[in-house]
Amino acid sequence: xxxxxxxxxxxxxxxxxxxxxxxxxxxxxxxxxxxxxxxxxxxxxxxxxxxxxxxxxxxxxxxxxxxxxxxxxxxxxxxxxxxxxxxxxxxxxxxxxxxxxxxxxxxxxxxxxxxxxxxxxxxxxxxxxxxxxxxxxxxxxxxxxxxxxxxxxxxxxxxxxxxxxxxxxxxxxxxxxxxxxxxxxxxxxxxxxxxxxxxxxxxxxxxxxxxxxxxxxxxxxxxxxxxxxxxxxxxxxxxxxxxxxxxxxxxxxxxxxxxxxxxxxxxxxxxxxxxxxxxxxxxxxxxxxxxxxxxxxxxxxxxxxxxxxxxxxxxxxxxxxxxxxxxxxxxxxxxxxxxxxxxxxxxxxxxxxxxxxxxxxxxxxxxxxxxxxxxxxxxxxxxxxxxxxxxxxxxxxxxx
Numbered sequence: 001x002x003x004x005x006x007x008x009x010x011x012x013x014x015x016x017x018x019x020x021x022x023x024x025x026x027x028x029x030x031x032x033x034x035x036x037x038x039x040x041x042x043x044x045x046x047x048x049x050x051x052x053x054x055x056x057x058x059x060x061x062x063x064x065x066x067x068x069x070x071x072x073x074x075x076x077x078x079x080x081x082x083x084x085x086x087x088x089x090x091x092x093x094x095x096x097x098x099x100x101x102x103x104x105x106x107x108x109x110x111x112x113x114x115x116x117x118x119x120x121x122x123x124x125x126x127x128x129x130x131x132x133x134x135x136x137x138x139x140x141x142x143x144x145x146x147x148x149x150x151x152x153x154x155x156x157x158x159x160x161x162x163x164x165x166x167x168x169x170x171x172x173x174x175x176x177x178x179x180x181x182x183x184x185x186x187x188x189x190x191x192x193x194x195x196x197x198x199x200x201x202x203x204x205x206x207x208x209x210x211x212x213x214x215x216x217x218x219x220x221x222x223x224x225x226x227x228x229x230x231x232x233x234x235x236x237x238x239x240x241x242x243x244x245x246x247x248x249x250x251x252x253x254x255x256x257x258x259x260x261x262x263x264x265x266x267x268x269x270x271x272x273x274x275x276x277x278x279x280x281x282x283x284x285x286x287x288x289x290x291x292x293x294x295x296x297x298x299x300x301x302x303x304x305x306x307x308x309x310x311x312x313x314x315x316x317x318x319x320x321x322x323x324x325x326x327x328x329x330x331x332x333x334x335x336x337x338x339x340x341x342x343x344x345x346x347x348x349x350x351x352x353x354x355x356x357x358x359x360x361x362x363x364x365x366x367x368x369x370x371x372x373x374x375x376x377x378x379x380x381x382x383x384x385x386x387x388x389x390x391x392x393x394x395x396x397x398x399x400x
Contacts, residue, residue: 005157005231006383009216010323011075013067014310015051015209019074024327026309027335028355033310034195034207037176045181046190051209051311052176060105063175065119065129067212068097072133072171075214080224093216094137094165097126098152098172100145100315104179129171137165142315145370146277147236148172149213149318150378154234160219167219172319173212180208180314187244189281196312198278198305198337199285199351201344206279209311213319228326232363233264233379241373246284250291253375257295257367260377264363268296271379272358273334275325275366278305279312280339284369289345302350302358308338318368322380325364329382332361 011019015033016026026033033051039060042048053067101107103119110116119125122141130139138159142152149172156168174180184190184206191197191205221227237259239252247253261268274296276288292303306321313320328334334356343351367377 003161003219005160006218006221007215007228008218008225009075009078010228010326011071012213012320012323013053013071014211015053016310018055020323020327032195046185046192049194049207050176053210063105064103064173068129068171068173069132071212071214075216091134091136093135093167093169095130095135095139095169096152096156097141098148098315098319100143100148100174104177108179135169144374145372146314146317147368147370147374147376148315150368150376153378156217157231160217168217170319171214172316174210174314174316176210195339196280196307197339198280198307199343199345200340201342203280206281207311209313211313211316211320213316213323215323227383229329229380229382232381233260235259235377237375239373244371246287246369250287252373253291253369254294256375256377260379264379271363271365272301272361273364274301274303275321275364276303276305277369278307286345289347289349292349293347300350302334302352302356304335304337322366325366325380329364332358334358
């Protein structure tokens with residue numbers, strides 16, 4: 001029988017605050033963390049709006065590091081009897097770090113000729129973060145564009161299923177920086193009119209955010225563990241279409257979703273909520289709608305994007321949104337899609353504007369798509385949810 005991949009602790013840091021419950025409460029009341037920027041000059045980029053984290057002691061030179069450490073410590077502090085380095089201890093746990101830019105402030109300093117540290121390298125950041133948090137198991141980093149957070153969860157789950165680790169932490173982090181804001185401005189990808197509007201008829205681009213998400217996965221939960229949910233299936237593909245633009249057909253994302261469902265042993269009807277990517281760019285949202293509609297058909301479950309609440313957090317998005325999807329499972333509530341007014345995609349999809357209560361909510365599909373054509377999908381289930389004992393994890397890493 002395949003080993004389980006149970007999540008027993010989670011935490012987030014976003015522009016809406018720190019902690020999954022605190023951020024969830026802000027989401028349910030419709031709060032938006034996308035505001036006029038304070039750390040960056042107005043008029044320099046396509047937009048003056050972004051989701052900046054204020055609840056942190058970070059500076060621009062150590063922002064990713066500080067957010068990751070703070071979020072990781074809060075997450076580990078939720079472990080109860082597992083904390084304190086007892087078997088299977090955090091000291092034996094490994095770490096998978098997800099990030100697109102790591103400590104980008106240090107790289108900007110190096111580019112200007114100033115002295116800086118080496119945490120702009122994701123591998124160095126992962127190594128130092130594991131040491132800081134007392135994680136003595138396997139350490140790796142994932143930098144695979146905006147799918148990084150979900151791919152990090154998959155990497156951790158694979159280590160657990162193979163028996164290479166008994167416990168794994170996953171931390172996703174990315175910080176706002178001039179490099180990112182200027183880069184997305186050059187791509188003409190940012191929303192010019194203010195906060196982004198996922199899946200809306202008048203969407204005109206994404207809104208950037210920063211933050212961190214952390215999850216703690218174990219192969220075998222122990223008595224007293226608070227099992228928030230389980231990772232029961234995943235699929236990763238690459239549509240090999242364009243370095244920045246998504247495939248217009250959505251076939252790569254469709255394949256990732258279908259592989260995740262097959263690996264979980266679920267039919268499309270078994271998914272009760274879809275945590276989409278929903279960047280609010282014209283082509284991404286249209287591509288998502290096509291892929292989802294082909295898999296789920298007219299009876300599809302509700303799909304929402306969380307980007308309207310705290311922006312697109314890039315490599316951290318998968319970890320942050322997975323952690324909040326676990327709250328959705330617990331509360332049996334789907335968050336509304338903030339920013340949506342009039343649905344504006346080519347095929348019919350079900351996107352609620354207001355929070356939606358679903359008493360039968362047991363399985364969540366989360367997917368993220370990134371530059372280079374990468375697509376990642378992960379199925380999260382309530383404890384003891386349906387899963388395929390002969391999990392075909394070896395089959396889901398192939399190209400679409």
